[in-house]
Amino acid sequence: MDREVPHSTRVIACDLDDVLCQTNLAVAQWHNARYGTQMTLDEFYYYHYWKNPHWGTPDETLAKVHEFYESKDFQELQPVDGAKEGLETLRDMGFSVQIVTARAGGHQVETEAWLEKHFPGLVNKVHYTGEFVRMQDDTVNVEKITKASVCHSISALLIIDDCANHTFTCASASPVVPSILFGDYQWNQRLSVTEDDKDFLSHDARTLIEGQPGWWEKDNLDSLPETMKRARSWPDAVQHISQMQRRRERPDFGLNNSKSNGDVVRPRAALHLSKYA
Numbered sequence: 606m607d608r609e610v611p612h613s614t615r616v617i618a619c620d621l622d623d624v625l626c627q628t629n630l631a632v633a634q635w636h637n638a639r640y641g642t643q644m645t646l647d648e649f650y651y652y653h654y655w656k657n658p659h660w661g662t663p664d665e666t667l668a669k670v671h672e673f674y675e676s677k678d679f680q681e682l683q684p685v686d687g688a689k690e691g692l693e694t695l696r697d698m699g700f701s702v703q704i705v706t707a708r709a710g711g712h713q714v715e716t717e718a719w720l721e722k723h724f725p726g727l728v729n730k731v732h733y734t735g736e737f738v739r740m741q742d743d744t745v746n747v748e749k750i751t752k753a754s755v756c757h758s759i760s761a762l763l764i765i766d767d768c769a770n771h772t773f774t775c776a777s778a779s780p781v782v783p784s785i786l787f788g789d790y791q792w793n794q795r796l797s798v799t800e801d802d803k804d805f806l807s808h809d810a811r812t813l814i815e816g817q818p819g820w821w822e823k824d825n826l827d828s829l830p831e832t833m834k835r836a837r838s839w840p841d842a843v844q845h846i847s848q849m850q851r852r853r854e855r856p857d858f859g860l861n862n863s864k865s866n867g868d869v870v871r872p873r874a875a876l877h878l879s880k881y882a
C-alpha cells in the first residue's frame with residue numbers, strides 16, 4: 606500500500622492495533638476460548654502482555670501471540686468505534702494518514718487487506734517496525750526501529766497511538782513528535798518499562814515478589830508532557846487535532862518550535878531497549 610500523495614500533504618502517523626482495530630479485545634476472547642480463562646480488557650494493566658494475568662512468562666506469551674496470529678480471530682478484528690469517521694474527517698482536513706505499527710512486515714498482506722476492507726482509500730502507507738521480531742530469534746541482530754524514527758523519516762506532524770511507551774518516546778524525541786495517547790484503556794494508564802529482571806517476570810511471579818495486588822498502580826502516570834494529549838475516543842482525537850490546526854498551521858501543541866526544549870517530562874525510566882521491547 607503506497608498511494609501517491611502531493612509532496613506538500615501533511616502527514617499524520619497513526620497506530621493500528623487498538624487505535625483502528627480492537628486487537629486486545631479479540632486477543633482476550635481468543636485466549637479465553639483457547640485456554641479456558643476469564644481474561645478481561647480491564648486486566649491488561651501493561652502494554653507488555655506477560656505482565657498481565659493469565660499470560661505466563663515472556664516466552665510463553667510470545668508463543669501464544671504467534672498462535673493468535675495464525676487464528677481466524679486475527680483476520681476478523683473489529684474496527685474501533687468512530688475510527689472510519691475519524692479517518693474520513695482527517696482526510697477532509699487535508700491530512701495524509703500513514704500507519705506506523707509494531708507489527709512485523711511478515712504480516713503485511715493480511716494487515717493491508719484488513720485496512721482496505723474496513724478503511725478503503727483512507728490510509729496512504731503502512732510502516733512496520735517489527736517491535737517484537739527479536740523475540741523470535743535472539744541471535745538475529747535486528748535493527749530496532751522506533752516509532753519516533755519512522756515519524757521523523759516521514760515528517761509526521763503528530764502520532765496517534767494507544768501505547769504510552771510509544772507516545773512518550775515520540776513526545777520526548779528530538780525533534781519532538783507531538784502525540785495523542787488514544788483510548789480509555791487500562792494499559793495506557795502507565796508505562797511498561799523493561800529495565801531490569803523483574804520487568805520480565807510473569808504477572809503471578811511478580812505479584813509474589815510485590816506482595817500485594819494492585820502493585821501496578823504505583824506505575825500510574827501522574828502527568829503527561831505538554832507535547833502529549835490524551836484522547837479517549839476518535840471524536841476526541843479529531844477535536845484535539847482541529848484545535849491544534851486552528852492554533853497554528855503546524856499542530857505542535859503550542860510549542861514554539863519542533864525541537865525538544867528540555868522541559869519535556871521524560872518517563873521515569875528511559876524505556877530501556879531489550880530483546881523484549
Ligand SMILES: [Mg+2]
Pocket residue numbers: 620621622623624766767768
Ligand atoms: Mg496499538
